[in-house]
Amino acid sequence: MPRVADRPGTRRDTWLAVACLGCSVALLFAPARWGLTVAALLRGSVLRPVALLQENAAQGRTSRSRLRAIVAERDSAAIAAQFLPALRDENRRLRQLLALRERVGPGVVPAEVLHQPLPTDGRTLLLSAGRAAGVTPLAPVVSPDGLLGVVTEVDEATSVAMTWGHPDFRASAVTADGRMLGVVAAAASSGSPAAELEFRALSYRDTIPEGTPVITAGLGGVYPRGVPIGVIAGIAREQEGWERVYRLRPAALPGIVPHALVLAAMVRDTVPAGAFGTGALPPVPFAEPEPARRIASPAARPDSARRRPRTQPDTAAARPRPPAAPARPDTTRRAPAPARDTAADPAPPPPSPPPPTDSAGPRP
Amino acid sequence: MIAQRATRLQFAVVTLVLLLAHFYLRPRLWDSRVAPDFLMVAFAALALRGSPGLGAFAGFLIGLASDALTPARMGAAALAYTVIGYLAAWARAVFFADNLLVYGAFLAVAVIARDAIVLLASGTTGGAFASALLVQAPLQGLTTAVAGVAVLVMLRGWFGIRLDA
Numbered sequence: 001m002p003r004v005a006d007r008p009g010t011r012r013d014t015w016l017a018v019a020c021l022g023c024s025v026a027l028l029f030a031p032a033r034w035g036l037t038v039a040a041l042l043r044g045s046v047l048r049p050v051a052l053l054q055e056n057a058a059q060g061r062t063s064r065s066r067l068r069a070i071v072a073e074r075d076s077a078a079i080a081a082q083f084l085p086a087l088r089d090e091n092r093r094l095r096q097l098l099a100l101r102e103r104v105g106p107g108v109v110p111a112e113v114l115h116q117p118l119p120t121d122g123r124t125l126l127l128s129a130g131r132a133a134g135v136t137p138l139a140p141v142v143s144p145d146g147l148l149g150v151v152t153e154v155d156e157a158t159s160v161a162m163t164w165g166h167p168d169f170r171a172s173a174v175t176a177d178g179r180m181l182g183v184v185a186a187a188a189s190s191g192s193p194a195a196e197l198e199f200r201a202l203s204y205r206d207t208i209p210e211g212t213p214v215i216t217a218g219l220g221g222v223y224p225r226g227v228p229i230g231v232i233a234g235i236a237r238e239q240e241g242w243e244r245v246y247r248l249r250p251a252a253l254p255g256i257v258p259h260a261l262v263l264a265a266m267v268r269d270t271v272p273a274g275a276f277g278t279g280a281l282p283p284v285p286f287a288e289p290e291p292a293r294r295i296a297s298p299a300a301r302p303d304s305a306r307r308r309p310r311t312q313p314d315t316a317a318a319r320p321r322p323p324a325a326p327a328r329p330d331t332t333r334r335a336p337a338p339a340r341d342t343a344a345d346p347a348p349p350p351p352s353p354p355p356p357t358d359s360a361g362p363r364p
Numbered sequence: 365m366i367a368q369r370a371t372r373l374q375f376a377v378v379t380l381v382l383l384l385a386h387f388y389l390r391p392r393l394w395d396s397r398v399a400p401d402f403l404m405v406a407f408a409a410l411a412l413r414g415s416p417g418l419g420a421f422a423g424f425l426i427g428l429a430s431d432a433l434t435p436a437r438m439g440a441a442a443l444a445y446t447v448i449g450y451l452a453a454w455a456r457a458v459f460f461a462d463n464l465l466v467y468g469a470f471l472a473v474a475v476i477a478r479d480a481i482v483l484l485a486s487g488t489t490g491g492a493f494a495s496a497l498l499v500q501a502p503l504q505g506l507t508t509a510v511a512g513v514a515v516l517v518m519l520r521g522w523f524g525i526r527l528d529a
Contacts, residue, residue, distance in 0.1 A: 013417030013453075020424035020446045027431075027439030028485055035431075035438025042432035050387050051433070057391040115396035117403070117504065119479045119496040120436035120486050153435070160435055167487065187491075255397055 036153055036160075043126075044155050051114060051158050055128040058112040058258065073144075107264030109133050111159070113257055122255035123166040125149070129262060130157045138222055140263045146228035146251025147171065147216060148260055159262070163254035164197055164229070172220050173199060173229055176213040180206055184214065184229050184248060187236070197229065197248035198236055204244050208232050214248055224263065228252075374522040375413070382406035382515070398503040400511035401475060403430075407445065408471055408512065411452040423449025437486035444481035448474050464513055471512040472505035479504075 027035055043051060094100075111129035115121055129135050131154050141148040141161040149163035162169055165186050173184040180202055187196040199214055212232045218225025230248040238244050386402035393399040407426050411419035427445030431438050452474065479501040483493050 010415070010417070013415050013420075016417035017420035017446070017450045020420045020450075021443070024424060024427065024439050024443035024446050027428075027442060028437070030439070032438070036435055038428075039432040039435040039438055042429065047429060047432055050383075050429075053384070053387045054391055057388045060392060114433070115391065116430065116434040117390075117396065117399070117401040118430055118434045118436075118441055119397075119483055119500060120440070120488070121396070121434050123436040123486075124434060126433050166436065256395060 039160075040153055040155055043158055048157060051126065051128070054114045055112050058114060058128065107134070109135055109139075109262040109264060110259060111135075111262055112259050113254075114158075115255075122253075123163055124152075125161045125163055125254055125257075125260070127151075127159045127161055127260060127262065128157075130155045130159045132156055134264055135159045135262050136264070140223045140227065141260050142227055142263060143252040143257045143260050145253075145257075146230065147223065148252050148254050148257065150222055151262060161260070161262075164250060165254055171223050171229065172217040173214050174217040174225075175208060175232075176215055180208055181217055181219075187247070196233070197250050199232065199246040199248045200243070202244050202246065204238065204241050206244065208246055210234055371522075375409075378515075378519055378522045379406045379410070382409075397500045398507055400507040401504060402511065404471065404475055404478070404508055405512040405515055407449065408452060408467075408474055409516075411449045412456045412467075412470075414453055416450045416453040416457070419449035419453035420446050421449075423447070437482075440482045440485035441478070443485055444478040447481060448478055464516065467516060468509035468513040472502070472509040475505035475508050476501045 027038070109129050111127040111133070114126040114128055116126065125141070125148070127135070127141070135151055135154050137151055137154055139151045141151060141163075147164065149161045149166070149169060151159050152162045153160040164171070164184070167186055169186055171184045172181070174181045182199050182201045185198055185200060187198050199208075202208070210232050214229045214232065216223040216225055216227040216229060228251040230250040233247040233249040236245045236247045382402045382405055386406075390396070390399050390402060403426060407422060410422050414422070423445035424442050427442030430441035430445070434441070452470065476497070480497055483496055488496065
């Protein structure tokens, strides 16, 4: 006969429940670092077999249910790869002409996402790759559709990523045309649906049409430039004529994504265009966002739009042209410099500046 | 004594099977946000079978494990499972009917209550809270209830829970 509690609460039961409640509350209000340490200890010890088991299951599910999609993607990639040798050869020759270093190969760690039943699962993701696979803290986590988040905790075999759904998530972002620079964060709780982002810190005078893609700006040193974050879905709110906040429909949904890619440090500089989704995003110009270029449309500010072409050649002509450096480091931030200097040069223009993303990737 | 030991062994086997189902079968099912929570089924069986103190302690341990696997806010799941475990054992001793439907309803309510406590403890409010609590939690509660009742019907002798219907 099974033992069923006949008395609803003995003194020992009450004390045990109070102790458990006290520990839970203490854990809840303890510094986050302590809680994460406890969690890392548990994941690395008693929960490690569980994580391995779930990883196997997730791999099994992925290999079965997504086989058709993977085959289609592989076919598309195979067609795209037919042009790769010619592009590589051209890229190598251009790099030699410009005296650029060879680009370091991509470092991407694939990982299964081990979803949990708790409702906060979309805020943090448990990934099946850890320190042993080369995952490091602050490594960006992406999916084929776009940005997911950043790695915050790394264990030996697993890691934890903070997704864009977390209240602490921030990423510098820019519209795909490079005009508007802002900060992306999880949507404020006031009536917004769960799976939504906000594009903040945009000046009131700027307007962004709906459907504009927003990508990571590459500022801050965490996320590489060019990772899709989402598309503009409308205006969320305006703050006293000073700031306008846009709603952003995310490109990747952390709550349902089956697997993710952790970008290693080697590829954090840029992401090849067309590496995400179906290549719907246009190539990103790699100019530094200037204050004058953040105006929404030339029609809105006709005087500024007219003035710019007149002043630029003058400014460029007044400036002496620096001697060409023998070896130019492969940094994307310096890409616009030669373009500006050559504006006043009457000689035939040199080859166009290197694109923001490495030209090894397929570009139209 | 031997029968009691055998029942405990059977219950341990069932719990192990449910744990395997949670971590190996559940990821293979559909969307993880609405897939049945086998861990909750095992936890409910344990809480309904034991004393309130045992239910609270088991809830604390299971919640701690859940927090470690989803560290959005450490301690939120531990608090939720502790409260549910204590209340489940207490309610069972006071007024629970031994009925399949009641057991299924308890599972659904437990999932929703856990989600509500976790969301509140982790600071989720507004639209995100409503969406998670009014859409995902009921769906997950429903699938968990169905799975729990099915498991209980198949293994009711091993669970050690008396059921009338």
